[in-house]
Structure formats: structure tokens, C-alpha cells
Amino acid sequence: MKILLKNLSSKLLHAVFILLLFTVFITVSLINIDTISVQTIAAEVDEEDLPYCKCDEEGELKCEDDDELEYAEEMECECNEEGELNCSGGEPDPQFVLGQKLFNGHCAPCHGINGDAEAWGSSFIYPRARDFTSGMFKFRSTGSGEPPTDEDLIFIIKNGNPGTAMPKHGDRFSEEEMTAIIEYIKLFNEETFEMEPDVFEIGDPPEPTPELIAAGREVFMNAKCFECHGMHGRGDGIKGWQDNFKDDWGYRIWPANLQHPWELRNGARTQDLWRSISTGLDGTPMASYSDAYSVDERWALSTYLKSIQWEQDLEQPLQISLVDKTPTDTYDPVWDSVDYMDITMGGKKLFGFGVVPRVTNARLRGVYNKSEFALMVEWIDKKPNKADDNKPPDSLAVYIPIYSAVDAISNINLWNWRSSDDQTYEMAGKTDAQMKKQKNNDIKAISSYKDGIYRVILTRNMKTSDSSDIKFEPGKTIKVKIRARDGEFHEQGKVGGVSGQVSMEFKK
Numbered sequence: 001m002k003i004l005l006k007n008l009s010s011k012l013l014h015a016v017f018i019l020l021l022f023t024v025f026i027t028v029s030l031i032n033i034d035t036i037s038v039q040t041i042a043a044e045v046d047e048e049d050l051p052y053c054k055c056d057e058e059g060e061l062k063c064e065d066d067d068e069l070e071y072a073e074e075m076e077c078e079c080n081e082e083g084e085l086n087c088s089g090g091e092p093d094p095q096f097v098l099g100q101k102l103f104n105g106h107c108a109p110c111h112g113i114n115g116d117a118e119a120w121g122s123s124f125i126y127p128r129a130r131d132f133t134s135g136m137f138k139f140r141s142t143g144s145g146e147p148p149t150d151e152d153l154i155f156i157i158k159n160g161n162p163g164t165a166m167p168k169h170g171d172r173f174s175e176e177e178m179t180a181i182i183e184y185i186k187l188f189n190e191e192t193f194e195m196e197p198d199v200f201e202i203g204d205p206p207e208p209t210p211e212l213i214a215a216g217r218e219v220f221m222n223a224k225c226f227e228c229h230g231m232h233g234r235g236d237g238i239k240g241w242q243d244n245f246k247d248d249w250g251y252r253i254w255p256a257n258l259q260h261p262w263e264l265r266n267g268a269r270t271q272d273l274w275r276s277i278s279t280g281l282d283g284t285p286m287a288s289y290s291d292a293y294s295v296d297e298r299w300a301l302s303t304y305l306k307s308i309q310w311e312q313d314l315e316q317p318l319q320i321s322l323v324d325k326t327p328t329d330t331y332d333p334v335w336d337s338v339d340y341m342d343i344t345m346g347g348k349k350l351f352g353f354g355v356v357p358r359v360t361n362a363r364l365r366g367v368y369n370k371s372e373f374a375l376m377v378e379w380i381d382k383k384p385n386k387a388d389d390n391k392p393p394d395s396l397a398v399y400i401p402i403y404s405a406v407d408a409i410s411n412i413n414l415w416n417w418r419s420s421d422d423q424t425y426e427m428a429g430k431t432d433a434q435m436k437k438q439k440n441n442d443i444k445a446i447s448s449y450k451d452g453i454y455r456v457i458l459t460r461n462m463k464t465s466d467s468s469d470i471k472f473e474p475g476k477t478i479k480v481k482i483r484a485r486d487g488e489f490h491e492q493g494k495v496g497g498v499s500g501q502v503s504m505e506f507k508k
């Protein structure tokens with residue numbers, strides 16, 4: 001009863017806390033929305049809607065009759081210094097009204113009501129949403145420092161920015177709505193969009209031959225891409241490890257992991273890679289390489305980058321292979337000879353927007369023999385942490401629910417590995433909330449971090465003496481769920497990448 005009450009009160013507290021946060025969020029948004037009427041960008045008044053008035057030599061307003069004079073006042077008309085009629089009021093342009101409505105509803109929670117990314121939600125996301133007032137755009141088919149084309153903007157709005165909070169909008173907006181949105185965005189920095197950009201002609205990608213890929217690898221080494229992106233393009237280059245690696249807005253930034261196509265923000269096709277390399281990403285340390293390398297060299301490089309992208313193998317169940325001896329080395333050749341399964345990791349949701357976890361994919365392999373089962377989990381982490389710099393350690397959790405009937409979980413086993421001491425702690429309990437450390441720790445951990453990749457082998461006997469432990473046997477199918485957390489980003493506990501339940505089968 002006591003436990004129940006404690007549980008209940010903590011849940012209640014949790015709910016009250018969320019409610020409070022939400023109220024603050026709504027209030028802040030409302031305050032912001034209130035202020036827009038003051039700060040809106042003045043709409044243009046159509047020529048034919050102007051009153052029949054003129055400015056005389058003295059700069060005085062002269063109208064055809066009193067009705068027109070009244071109308072001129074309503075339209076807030078004045079004579080400016082050049083002696084021209086200037087009207088700022090009246091009915092705003094319907095495209096402007098539509099753009100503003102859509103922007104404030106769909107984009108402002110991150111990009112800010114004033115387009116400056118000063119939104120309450122923005123401080124929670126990495127990378128921060130774009131500040132449109134800066135006039136700097138990362139994703140363009142145009143030269144460095146130039147505005148993106150309409151197509152560039154539409155590409156990002158439709159496809160989102162994988163690996164960031166920028167959502168995919170697909171075909172949610174009609175053509176008219178899309179035009180209204182992008183025209184509205186341009187108003188945040190009109191000067192930039194007055195520039196006539198040099199648009200890159202992106203041709204068709206060449207055939208990916210082994211020679212071309214090898215030539216591309218050479219450009220990769222020659223151009224020192226590895227200094228930031230790591231020797232194999234996993235975003236683990238030494239420059240990215242430095243604390244002062246920042247974008248022009250002053251925020252910490254990381255080189256992209258070029259092996260996970262689903263994390264690439266500017267598109268993952270060969271022609272998208274060519275565009276990123278050619279134009280650079282303004283506002284970031286990713287420069288344009290169009291002066292340093294020829295069109296063909298950039299195609300070779302893009303072809304190489306395409307060739308190192310992972311292809312997710314999501315097929316279930318993962319076959320756990322029978323072997324003579326379970327490996328004690330994370331790079332034992334046995335691991336190359338058995339099947340693997342990829343699992344996609346998601347993050348928690350905050351006010352309906354998915355918080356993107358740092359670990360987006362875990363690759364699992366399993367082997368067993370008469371006495372032991374060894375599970376190896378592999379994932380990309382740009383910089384290893386061992387609980388230093390006031391950050392939590394990198395960590396991994398493997399949940400194994402034990403099913404008594406088809407849908408009923410009778411017990412959960414939880415194996416918690418952390419990088420700080422390279423140990424794994426075995427826990428068990430009936431529910432998530434009741435997890436307890438077990439007296440006998442039956443899990444052996446072996447780990448490595450190399451070229452941006454963590455590999456952790458967790459080995460346990462097929463059967464143990466603990467009654468709450470799952471028993472493994474040939475032919476059996478088990479379910480697992482994985483959490484992997486990146487300490488560098490303060491991920492710990494329930495914050496971090498988490499998978500759904502996947503199945504694995506002990507192959508007879």
C-alpha cells in the first residue's frame with residue numbers, strides 16, 4: 001500500500017509538473033502571439049486599392065473629395081519626404097495573412113514568432129531551429145552567402161531535416177499555402193532575398209564503379225574531410241571533439257555522420273551529397289569545396305560517400321547462431337559471419353514534437369553455444385564519454401521481457417552497461433518501476449570504441465540459478481528492447497534513443 005501511495009503521489013507530481021510546464025508554454029506562446037500584431041511586417045497595399053489622393057508641392061495630402069480623404073485616413077496615408085503617397089494600413093495582402101497564420105501555427109514554436117528562433121521550444125532542441133532574420137541558410141543549391149531558391153526551401157519544408165527537430169511536412173501544404181509560407185519567411189530578411197543567386201547546375205550522378213569510389217576516397221583524404229568527419233565519415237573527427245567547434249550563431253555543432261543516410265539533413269542521394277559539398281552549409285564549419293575541387297572530383301567524392309552509407313536491415317527475427325565458442329573480442333571474425341539486425345531508435349516526445357535522440361540506430365548480433373549466449377550491440381557515437389566533464393557516461397540498456405502467456409509479461413530482465421567502469425548491472429522486476437539490482441551479477445561485458453563505433457558484448461549463461469532470470473534455449477524466440485545513450489548530450493535514464501521490441505530466435 002505504501003509503495004502504491006508513493007507511486008501514485010510521484011505520478012501525480014509528475015502530472016502536475018507537466019501541466020505546469022504546459023501552462024507556462026501556452027502562456028509564453030500567447031504573449032508572443034499578442035506581440036505580433038505590433039511587430040508584424042507591414043503588408044503592401046495594392047496600387048488599385050489606394051485612395052484618389054495626391055501630394056501637393058508642400059507635401060500636403062489632397063484628395064478628390066471628403067469620402068476619399070476619410071478613406072485615406074483609414075488607410076493611414078501620408079506624404080513622404082519625396083512627396084509620394086504612402087499608405088501602410090488597410091486590408092493586408094491575403095497571401096501575407098495566410099503565410100503568417102501557417103508560420104505562426106506550424107513553424108513559430110521552434111523558429112520563433114519573429115523568425116529569430118527565440119522560441120521557448122528552441123532551447124530544448126539540438127541543433128537549434130534556424131534564425132531566419134540572420135539571412136544565413138545552410139541548405140541551398142546556390143553559392144555561399146546567397147539566398148536559397150524557392151525549390152531549396154520547399155525541399156527542406158517537405159522533407160524535414162532528418163536527425164533534427166525540423167519536421168517533415170510532406171504534402172500537408174497546398175501549393176498556395178507553400179508559396180505563402182516561403183514568401184513569409186523571406187520577409188524576415190528581405191535584403192538577402194533581393195540578391196540574385198548563382199544557382200548550381202546539378203547534373204546526373206555517374207555510374208558508381210569501384211575505380212570512381214576509390215578516386216573519391218582519395219579526394220576525401222586529400223581534402224582532409226576526416227579531420228571533422230572521421231576516417232570513415234562517422235562524424236567522429238578530432239576537430240568535432242573540441243569544445244569550441246561552433247556554428248555562426250554561437251551554438252555547439254557536430255560534424256555530420258555521413259554513414260547514416262537517414263541522419264543527413266541536406267539529402268542522402270549522390271546528387272544531394274554533391275550539392276552539400278559544392279555549396280557548403282553556410283553558418284557552419286562545413287565549407288564550400290567548389291573552388292578547391294573540380295565538378296568531376298566532387299562527383300567521385302559524392303559517389304564514395306554514397307558507397308559508405310549503411311543500409312538498414314530491419315528484418316526480424318534476428319537469427320542467433322550456434323557457434324563453438326562465444327567470442328571475447330568485439331572484432332572477432334565470427335561477428336562478420338553471422339546475421340545482424342538493425343533497429344531504429346526514437347526519442348521521447350515533448351509537446352507532440354519528437355526529441356531526436358543522438359543514437360538513431362543499434363545493430364544487433366547474437367551467438368550462443370551449450371553454455372553461453374553473447375549479444376553484441378553496435379552503434380555510432382561521435383565522441384566517447386566516461387562520466388567526465390560533469391556529463392553522464394555513455395550507456396546501454398537491454399530489456400528482455402519474459403512472457404508467461406502470449407501477451408502477458410511475467411518479469412523483465414534488464415542489463416545495464418555503462419562506459420565509466422565498463423560493467424553491466426543485472427536487474428529484474430515485474431514492471432519498469434519495480435526493477436531491482438540482482439544479488440548475483442551474471443553478465444560479463446566486453447566493449448570497444450574505435451573509429452566512432454561502440455561495440456559491446458554482453459555474455460550470460462544460457463541458464464542461471466536466479467529464478468527471475470530468463471532461460472535461453474535452442475529454438476526459443478525472445479524479445480528485446482534497447483536503449484543507447486550519449487553522455488556528451490547529457491542523455492541518461494529515459495532520455496536517449498529507445499527502440500521498440502524486436503524478436504530474436506536461437507537458431508537450432
Ligand code: HEC
Nearest residue numbers: 106107110127128129130137138139156161164165166353
Ligand atoms: C520542432 C521544431 C521545428 C518546427 C516546428 C519547424 N522547424 Fe524548421 N527547422 C528546425 C530546426 C531545428 C532546423 C535546423 C536544422 C539544422 O540546423 O540542421 C530547421 C530548419 C529549417 C529550414 C532550413 C534552413 C536552412 O538553413 O537551410 C527551413 C527552411 C525551415 N526550417 C522551415 C520551417 C518551416 C516553414 C516550418 C513550418 C512549416 C518549420 N521549419 C517548422 C526546427 C523546426
Ligand code: HEC
Nearest residue numbers: 223224225228254255256264265266267273276284285286
Ligand atoms: C572543419 C570541419 C569540416 C570539414 C573539414 C568538412 N566538414 Fe563536412 N560538415 C561539417 C559539419 C560541422 C557539418 C554539419 C553541419 C550541420 O550540422 O549543419 C558538415 C556537414 C557535411 C555534409 C552534409 C550532411 C547533411 O546533413 O546533409 C556533407 C555531405 C559533408 N559535410 C561532407 C564533407 C566532405 C566530403 C568533406 C571534405 C571535402 C567535409 N565535409 C569537410 C564539418 C566539416
